[in-house]
Amino acid sequence: GENVEQHPSTLSVQEGDSAVIKCTYSDSASNYFPWYKQELGKRPQLIIDIRSNVGEKKDQRIAVTLNKTAKHFSLHITETQPEDSAVYFCAASRRSSASKIIFGSGTRLSIRP
Amino acid sequence: GAVVSQHPSWVICKSGTSVKIECRSLDFQATTMFWYRQFPKQSLMLMATSNEGSKATYEQGVEKDKFLINHASLTLSTLTVTSAHPEDSSFYICSASYSGSIDTQYFGPGTRLTVL
Numbered sequence: 001g002e003n004v005e006q007h008p009s010t011l012s013v014q015e016g017d018s019a020v021i022k023c024t025y026s027d028s029a030s031n032y033f034p035w036y037k038q039e040l041g042k043r044p045q046l047i048i049d050i051r052s053n054v055g056e057k058k059d060q061r062i063a064v065t066l067n068k069t070a071k072h073f074s075l076h077i078t079e080t081q082p083e084d085s086a087v088y089f090c091a092a093s094r095r096s097s098a099s100k101i102i103f104g105s106g107t108r109l110s111i112r113p
Numbered sequence: 114g115a116v117v118s119q120h121p122s123w124v125i126c127k128s129g130t131s132v133k134i135e136c137r138s139l140d141f142q143a144t145t146m147f148w149y150r151q152f153p154k155q156s157l158m159l160m161a162t163s164n165e166g167s168k169a170t171y172e173q174g175v176e177k178d179k180f181l182i183n184h185a186s187l188t189l190s191t192l193t194v195t196s197a198h199p200e201d202s203s204f205y206i207c208s209a210s211y212s213g214s215i216d217t218q219y220f221g222p223g224t225r226l227t228v229l
Contacts, residue, residue: 015182028173030212034216034217041204041223041225042222043206043221043222043223044157044219044220045220046205049217051216060170061158083172089157093216095216098144098160098162098164098210099146100147100162101147101159101208101218102159103156103157103158104156106155106156107157110183
């Protein structure tokens with residue numbers, strides 16, 4: 001079945017440094033890749049997404065890259081700040097309102113002051 | 114826009130009782146709703162997908178007789194955990210989408226269920 005693998009499971013970076021989280025997916029029909037940030041006890045919050053017709057997308061300090069051939073996609077956070085500390089999930093889906101989203105296992109990001 | 118609510122936000126019940134959780138789309142008509150379960154320090158696991166007026170599609174390993182899903186209208190879906198046991202204690206999150214959103218799901222705030 002569909003599967004999304006995410007690495008690392010935990011990541012600690014110095015404030016101001018960059019953080020990178022990597023994911024791979026198995027379903028070659030996936031064409032929508034959202035990233036979510038989840039704080040403890042809260043709902044997942046969509047922070048950025050990328051669709052299969054582009055290889056890179058950037059929004060201020062956050063960027064995502066997609067390699068469809070290798071079925072890899074990554075999240076890059078630059079100039080990290082304490083408020084970036086949270087659990088981040090990658091996900092993959094086929095682009096349809098009825099399509100299910102398959103989540104990665106999550107990365108707990110900690111920003112050291 | 115695209116707000117999803119859940120009720121209750123938390124519930125504590127005794128083992129053997131049933132608990133109903135509501136998921137509502139407040140400002141849009143949700144053609145599809147999804148129910149997820151999240152154990153502590155784990156990812157969101159999809160339990161089932163429901164379309165208004167039709168039976169829910171359950172993921173492999175999810176007992177449909179234990180987790181009853183009703184999507185009776187375009188703005189309301191309910192999840193009933195029947196004969197709840199301590200191992201059912203979890204964070205239950207719903208999400209909703211509509212035909213115009215194409216691929217975006219809007220998540221509810223979640224319901225924390227604790228079964229004693």
